[in-house]
Amino acid sequence: MQSKMKESDPILEVENLSASTDNLPILKGVSLTVYPGEIHAIMGRNGCGKSTLSKIIAGHPSYKITNGDIKFLGENINSLEPEERAQSGIFLGFQYPIEIPGVSNLEFLRVSTNARRKFLNKEELDTFDFEELVKEKLEIVKMDHAFLSRSVNQGFSGGEKKRNEILQMALLEPKIAILDETDSGLDIDALRIVASGIKKISNKQTGIILITHYQRLLDEIEPNYVHVMSDGQIIKTGESDLALELEKKGYEWTDNFIKET
Amino acid sequence: MEIIEKIKTNKSINNQTEIQKICLNKLQSNPLPNPKSEQWRLSNKSKFSNFLDYSVNEKAPIFDTPFPNSSQSNIRLIIGDNCQINLKEKNYSIKQLSEDKLIKYIKEQISCFDQNENWSDLLNLSLNCTKNTLGLKISGSEIPPIEIFSHASSDSLNAKTLVIFLEKNCDIDLLQVNLGKENSSLSQSTFFCLEENTSVNHGVVSYGENKSNLLNSLNVIQQKNSVYNLGSLHFKFNYARFEIRIKQSEGNAKTNIKGMQITKKDEQISTYTKIDFAGPNGFLDQINKSLADEKSHAIFEGSIIVPKIAQKTDASQLSRNLLLSNLAQIDTKPQLEIIADDVKCKHGATISQLNEEELFYMRTRGITLTEASKLQLSSYFQEIIAFIPVSKDRWDLLDKLLNEN
Numbered sequence: 001m002q003s004k005m006k007e008s009d010p011i012l013e014v015e016n017l018s019a020s021t022d023n024l025p026i027l028k029g030v031s032l033t034v035y036p037g038e039i040h041a042i043m044g045r046n047g048c049g050k051s052t053l054s055k056i057i058a059g060h061p062s063y064k065i066t067n068g069d070i071k072f073l074g075e076n077i078n079s080l081e082p083e084e085r086a087q088s089g090i091f092l093g094f095q096y097p098i099e100i101p102g103v104s105n106l107e108f109l110r111v112s113t114n115a116r117r118k119f120l121n122k123e124e125l126d127t128f129d130f131e132e133l134v135k136e137k138l139e140i141v142k143m144d145h146a147f148l149s150r151s152v153n154q155g156f157s158g159g160e161k162k163r164n165e166i167l168q169m170a171l172l173e174p175k176i177a178i179l180d181e182t183d184s185g186l187d188i189d190a191l192r193i194v195a196s197g198i199k200k201i202s203n204k205q206t207g208i209i210l211i212t213h214y215q216r217l218l219d220e221i222e223p224n225y226v227h228v229m230s231d232g233q234i235i236k237t238g239e240s241d242l243a244l245e246l247e248k249k250g251y252e253w254t255d256n257f258i259k260e261t
Numbered sequence: 262m263e264i265i266e267k268i269k270t271n272k273s274i275n276n277q278t279e280i281q282k283i284c285l286n287k288l289q290s291n292p293l294p295n296p297k298s299e300q301w302r303l304s305n306k307s308k309f310s311n312f313l314d315y316s317v318n319e320k321a322p323i324f325d326t327p328f329p330n331s332s333q334s335n336i337r338l339i340i341g342d343n344c345q346i347n348l349k350e351k352n353y354s355i356k357q358l359s360e361d362k363l364i365k366y367i368k369e370q371i372s373c374f375d376q377n378e379n380w381s382d383l384l385n386l387s388l389n390c391t392k393n394t395l396g397l398k399i400s401g402s403e404i405p406p407i408e409i410f411s412h413a414s415s416d417s418l419n420a421k422t423l424v425i426f427l428e429k430n431c432d433i434d435l436l437q438v439n440l441g442k443e444n445s446s447l448s449q450s451t452f453f454c455l456e457e458n459t460s461v462n463h464g465v466v467s468y469g470e471n472k473s474n475l476l477n478s479l480n481v482i483q484q485k486n487s488v489y490n491l492g493s494l495h496f497k498f499n500y501a502r503f504e505i506r507i508k509q510s511e512g513n514a515k516t517n518i519k520g521m522q523i524t525k526k527d528e529q530i531s532t533y534t535k536i537d538f539a540g541p542n543g544f545l546d547q548i549n550k551s552l553a554d555e556k557s558h559a560i561f562e563g564s565i566i567v568p569k570i571a572q573k574t575d576a577s578q579l580s581r582n583l584l585l586s587n588l589a590q591i592d593t594k595p596q597l598e599i600i601a602d603d604v605k606c607k608h609g610a611t612i613s614q615l616n617e618e619e620l621f622y623m624r625t626r627g628i629t630l631t632e633a634s635k636l637q638l639s640s641y642f643q644e645i646i647a648f649i650p651v652s653k654d655r656w657d658l659l660d661k662l663l664n665e666n
Contacts, residue, residue, distance in 0.1 A: 058625050059624070059625075060621055061617075061621065062617075081624065081629075081630070082621060082624035082625050083624040083625075083627050083628060083629050083630065083633075085625075086624065086625050086626055086627040087627040091625075092625045094622065094625075097622070098618055098619050098621075098622035100619050100622070100623070100636070100637070100640060101640055102639070102640025102641065102643045102644065103636050103637070103639070103640045107636075108623070108626070108636070111626075111628055111632065111636070112623075112626035112627050112628055115626070115627030115628055115629075116627050119627070151640070168626060172626070172627070
């Protein structure tokens with residue numbers, strides 16, 4: 001299936017990954033490879049393990065890898081801390097972005113951006129230089145400058161939180177972005193702004209994994225591959241028309257697929 | 262009786278002031294606070310006795326301020342440092358109280374003391390000679406911010422007393438700083454009298470060095486239409502008690518308190534507050550935060566007293582606590598004592614740890630666990646720091662705290 005862009009090395013390789021939390025197995029042998037420039041969509045019922053997969057790739061300490069490997073740019077990152085993964089270019093856009101009362105959004109964004117810049121051996125930005133950069137990036141998600149003076153995500157609407165996630169993605173310039181249900185809770189206009197932001201940020205050197213329930217995001221951002229997850233496994237992989245088929249037939253269709261296989 | 266002997270042996274009996282004699286007499290009958298009483302039951306006995314281990318030092322030690330006085334407009338006073346002030350400007354005046362008035366006022370206060378509740382004040386006044394007492398009468402408007410320092414020198418016990426009268430319609434920002442040097446004990450008693458229509462932003466920042474101790478007692482009387490805002494921060498003491506007693510003598514007054522104590526190692530820092538509404542339409546908004554790390558112990562006990570006369574009182578007291586270690590201990594007890602039937606009063610307490618999901622979120626943005634914890638703690642401190650007057654524009658207190666915690 002993944003034949004189009006194999007001239008370069010993969011950005012992310014998830015190999016037969018199994019993971020658990022509190023001794024409860026959640027992922028049961030997931031494999032997934034993302035090459036530069038590729039957009040992958042992961043779909044599946046609630047509780048099938050989509051979000052868990054994203055958190056494990058980002059290094060959530062509550063999950064334990066029981067088998068398999070995660071490789072980023074050819075290096076095994078199983079034992080890396082979440083911040084090390086982020087600094088090296090893995091970005092997780094949260095389904096429910098966390099509110100951090102008392103921490104200004106501007107300062108949070110600046111500290112994050114500088115952590116990434118430091119890793120890239122780029123000069124860290126002072127408050128003034130950062131203001132310039134962030135002003136430019138705000139345009140991408142059509143956010144007002146006033147959001148920067150508020151506490152991180154506090155009092156933000158659902159749409160504003162998601163746009164703030166995309167703003168962070170724009171600032172951090174990751175090699176791979178995993179966007180966990182970025183489309184949930186968005187109205188049509190907000191969805192278009194977010195989708196357009198993602199398209200502007202992504203390029204031929206980056207990879208994107210979109211975790212979603214709905215075709216509407218995939219109408220805006222066409223994926224190269226669509227994976228269907230069920231019970232901690234990827235049970236089917238196809239191209240973008242798989243999502244359309246899924247939309248038509250529902251997840252019961254994938255249940256039949258499991259029975260057949 | 263050991264304490265009485267200790268006080269007596271540390272000074273010439275002949276030189277005792279009238280106030281000292283009265284207080285020593287009172288202490289004779291009750292030399293130590295009752296360890297079973299609500300106010301003292303959680304106090305660490307050995308740490309408390311360590312407070313009294315040092316000999317009394319009446320001399321003004323060399324004051325080495327860690328905070329440069331960069332603002333020309335601020336008024337800075339150091340209790341006991343031959344402190345003299347007599348300012349009469351166009352819009353305001355700051356005068357020192359005469360000794361007669363000071364003695365008269367303190368005697369009146371002593372007559373209202375509860376032996377156990379005001380034990381710290383009794384000790385302070387029995388130890389203190391006049392030169393370590395500062396009495397001020399402040400009136401007018403557009404008063405520059407005032408900073409008042411108390412400090413204890415190494416290997417000694419120092420007692421400092423502050424009395425402040427605010428005359429009608431007066432409006433001030435006042436920051437009190439209590440500093441404890443290594444191996445020292447500081448006894449600080451403050452008496453504040455707010456006349457009608459006065460407004461005070463009062464900051465109390467207390468911090469010590471290795472094995473320093475503090476007994477800090479604050480007594481406030483608010484007359485009607487006065488506003489008293491208190492922001493306080495206590496940290497780095499082997500043993501510290503902050504006792505706040507506020508009385509809205511006629512009701513119709515507002516009190517806002519935001520306080521915080523930070524403990525680590527095996528320190529014990531406690532805050533006791535008693536807010537007494539002696540008239541109708543009183544208002545209180547209080548939040549006390551504790552942050553306990555390692556093997557330390559933080560205590561908060563608050564009581565709100567609303568007698569029958571205090572109808573339409575609107576009072577809120579919250580205790581929020583952050584436990585950073587499995588070995589640390591936090592005791593908190595906000596209490597209401599309500600007799601009036603037409604009031605709005607609430608109280609509550611929470612104890613939590615650093616929020617794991619917030620930490621993970623920050624870490625996924627490349628922020629290290631240590632930095633993420635600092636950011637989270639800074640948000641925890643921010644509300645309190647922002648409420649402390651005078652300091653915030655030029656003291657890098659928050660950074661200091663974060664780097665040390």
